[in-house]
Amino acid sequence: SQQGEEDPQALSIQEGENATMNCSYKTSINNLQWYRQNSGRGLVHLILIRSNEREKHSGRLRVTLDTSKKSSSLLITASRAADTASYFCATDWNQGGKLIFGQGTELSVKP
Amino acid sequence: DTAVSQTPKYLVTQMGNDKSIKCEQNLGHDTMYWYKQDSKKFLKIMFSYNNKELIINETVPNRFSPKSPDKAHLNLHINSLELGDSAVYFCASRIRNEQFFGPGTRLTVL
Numbered sequence: 001s002q003q004g005e006e007d008p009q010a011l012s013i014q015e016g017e018n019a020t021m022n023c024s025y026k027t028s029i030n031n032l033q034w035y036r037q038n039s040g041r042g043l044v045h046l047i048l049i050r051s052n053e054r055e056k057h058s059g060r061l062r063v064t065l066d067t068s069k070k071s072s073s074l075l076i077t078a079s080r081a082a083d084t085a086s087y088f089c090a091t092d093w094n095q096g097g098k099l100i101f102g103q104g105t106e107l108s109v110k111p
Numbered sequence: 112d113t114a115v116s117q118t119p120k121y122l123v124t125q126m127g128n129d130k131s132i133k134c135e136q137n138l139g140h141d142t143m144y145w146y147k148q149d150s151k152k153f154l155k156i157m158f159s160y161n162n163k164e165l166i167i168n169e170t171v172p173n174r175f176s177p178k179s180p181d182k183a184h185l186n187l188h189i190n191s192l193e194l195g196d197s198a199v200y201f202c203a204s205r206i207r208n209e210q211f212f213g214p215g216t217r218l219t220v221l
Binding site: 031033035037040041042043044045048086088092097098099100101103104106 | 167203
């Protein structure tokens with residue numbers, strides 16, 4: 001299976017703390033994306049990092065990519081209760097739009 | 112002003128029935144998808160259409176048949192529903208590398 005794995009499966013932190021989620025994948029990729037899914041809703045695109053990039057920032061989000069280890073991490077700084085959601089990494093291996101999703105990390109931020 | 116919409120939001124039906132889920136996007140994107148998310152939140156691609164043409168067809172039972180009457184619509188028809196078809200089905204559209212998801216249709220087969 002090409003499916004990636006995410007770690008941890010669940011993460012509970014206090015508001016203001018940082019949250020780090022990790023993603024590992026199996027094949028070569030063109031890019032890796034992170035999505036957020038609020039309970040009962042569709043997925044929302046957060047950030048994309050290309051295979052030739054090592055780090056990318058967007059607001060309170062920081063994504064790293066290590067293609068030699070086939071892994072990525074998503075850091076959310078100064079977390080808020082509104083960040084409570086499931087976070088998925090998705091790999092695009094041929095730029096054809098076929099995304100392979102990880103199993104997600106369920107983040108709970110307590111006020 | 113919803114970008115990707117799906118109907119219905121909830122669908123409860125008996126085994127053996129045939130049902131359809133509709134998807135529309137008003138973003139002008141050429142590419143649309145159907146995904147299935149199981150109870151463990153595992154999300155898997157089922158189909159993809161580009162400008163009404165099927166381009167991705169994963170290993171999905173042929174009871175599932177997508178139809179794209181125009182590039183803004185991608186419907187999913189399911190014949191002879193089985194218990195294992197219970198899941199949340201998401202439609203999505205794509206521009207460049209970013210996908211935009213609909214709110215999902217929760218299908219429950221009894």
